[in-house]
Amino acid sequence: MNNKFITLGIETSCDDTGVAVLQGQREVLADLLSSQIKDHAPFGGVVPEFASRKHLEAILPLVKAALKQAGINNPAKELDLIAVTAGPGLMGSLLIGVMAAKALAQAWELPIIGVNHLEGHIFANLIRSPQLEPPFLCLIVSGGHTEITMVRSYGDYILLGETRDDAAGEAYDKVAKLLGLGYPGGPVIDRRAKDGDPDSFSFPVPMKNHKEIVFSYSGLKTAVIWQVKDMVERGIEVPLNDICASFQKAAVDALISKLEIAVDLTGITKVALSGGVAANSALRQNLRNKKGWDVFIPPLSYCTDNGVMIAAAGYSGFQRGVVSDLYLSPDPSWRLTSR
Numbered sequence: 271m272n273n274k275f276i277t278l279g280i281e282t283s284c285d286d287t288g289v290a291v292l293q294g295q296r297e298v299l300a301d302l303l304s305s306q307i308k309d310h311a312p313f314g315g316v317v318p319e320f321a322s323r324k325h326l327e328a329i330l331p332l333v334k335a336a337l338k339q340a341g342i343n344n345p346a347k348e349l350d351l352i353a354v355t356a357g358p359g360l361m362g363s364l365l366i367g368v369m370a371a372k373a374l375a376q377a378w379e380l381p382i383i384g385v386n387h388l389e390g391h392i393f394a395n396l397i398r399s400p401q402l403e404p405p406f407l408c409l410i411v412s413g414g415h416t417e418i419t420m421v422r423s424y425g426d427y428i429l430l431g432e433t434r435d436d437a438a439g440e441a442y443d444k445v446a447k448l449l450g451l452g453y454p455g456g457p458v459i460d461r462r463a464k465d466g467d468p469d470s471f472s473f474p475v476p477m478k479n480h481k482e483i484v485f486s487y488s489g490l491k492t493a494v495i496w497q498v499k500d501m502v503e504r505g506i507e508v509p510l511n512d513i514c515a516s517f518q519k520a521a522v523d524a525l526i527s528k529l530e531i532a533v534d535l536t537g538i539t540k541v542a543l544s545g546g547v548a549a550n551s552a553l554r555q556n557l558r559n560k561k562g563w564d565v566f567i568p569p570l571s572y573c574t575d576n577g578v579m580i581a582a583a584g585y586s587g588f589q590r591g592v593v594s595d596l597y598l599s600p601d602p603s604w605r606l607t608s609r
């Protein structure tokens with residue numbers, strides 16, 4: 271592997287503009303993020319049109335700043351590759367990143383590679399855990415995805431199971447909205463859950479009795495809604511921390527129980543975690559306590575969307591001979607398949 275190889279990574283699939291400069295597979299020369307959380311918070315969720323406008327404002331200044339931070343004065347000469355998220359995600363958001371990447375690739379005469387966002391999340395693990403060698407299982411849990419993927423080798427992925435409705439992070443965000451706790455819901459529910467009693471309410475653990483690997487979060491969300499409505503109607507003060515703790519217990523139990531099935535099914539005990547919900551303290555704690563499992567969890571900043579993971583996945587793909595061209599166009603529902 272050529273460790274002097276330098277990749278510019280661009281991520282704009284949802285509401286974070288991420289730009290990174292990576293040397294080789296994991297040496298981070300620059301890692302910048304422009305988060306839109308404050309812009310979308312008043313609406314209780316991401317407003318797609320607004321998100322793409324914000325990406326457009328942020329992208330070029332962020333590229334410029336990242337190159338400066340990485341000490342790159344002549345990108346055409348010093349960069350070797352541009353990696354950009356091409357899906358899945360919001361069409362308008364993806365378009366900004368892909369258009370910017372294509373314009374830069376053409377201007378600097380550099381190769382370009384479209385990266386699957388989910389593959390990026392898998393590669394977030396590699397930055398700090400170079401020893402993570404396939405085969406392993408990866409639980410990808412974010413605001414848009416809840417799935418278990420088997421990584422047979424880098425570039426060779428098998429989807430073992432996914433959610434049939436809401437993603438886990440989406441359930442956190444919706445429950446937080448209902449409870450008036452703001453957006454995004456994950457961090458605040460996680461915080462409040464620490465001061466609540468997880469056994470005070472018995473919310474259903476999604477798909478608990480199904481032996482196959484399939485997630486479903488809409489029932490859990492609805493159970494919380496009915497519980498809260500009932501208390502409000504009866505004039506009972508809603509014990510927010512207890513609701514958060516009980517919801518979190520069910521939400522995390524569902525993830526762990528499906529991982530257990532995947533481990534049993536495949537015999538693979540190496541388990542990696544990624545996506546925004548991987549920042550969840552109960553999930554991290556439960557996984558770390560798993561006896562006989564070899565667990566990998568990225569640092570918090572690499573759990574949520576970032577440019578580093580896209581650069582890392584792009585670099586790896588390029589080394590395997592994968593490359594895109596200037597006809598690259600975003601695919602908002604791009605499934606993670608082998609390539």
Ligand code: KG4
Binds near residue numbers: 457573
């Ligand atoms: O990966 P990410 O940054 O963006 C997507 O690709 O969706 O994930 C964002 C999601 C949000 O739904 C947010 O509420 C959730 O991750 N999240 C958490 C925590 N921190 C962020 N969920 C549970 N516990 C957390 N500590």
Ligand code: ZN
Binds near residue numbers: 546
């Ligand atoms: Zn993501």
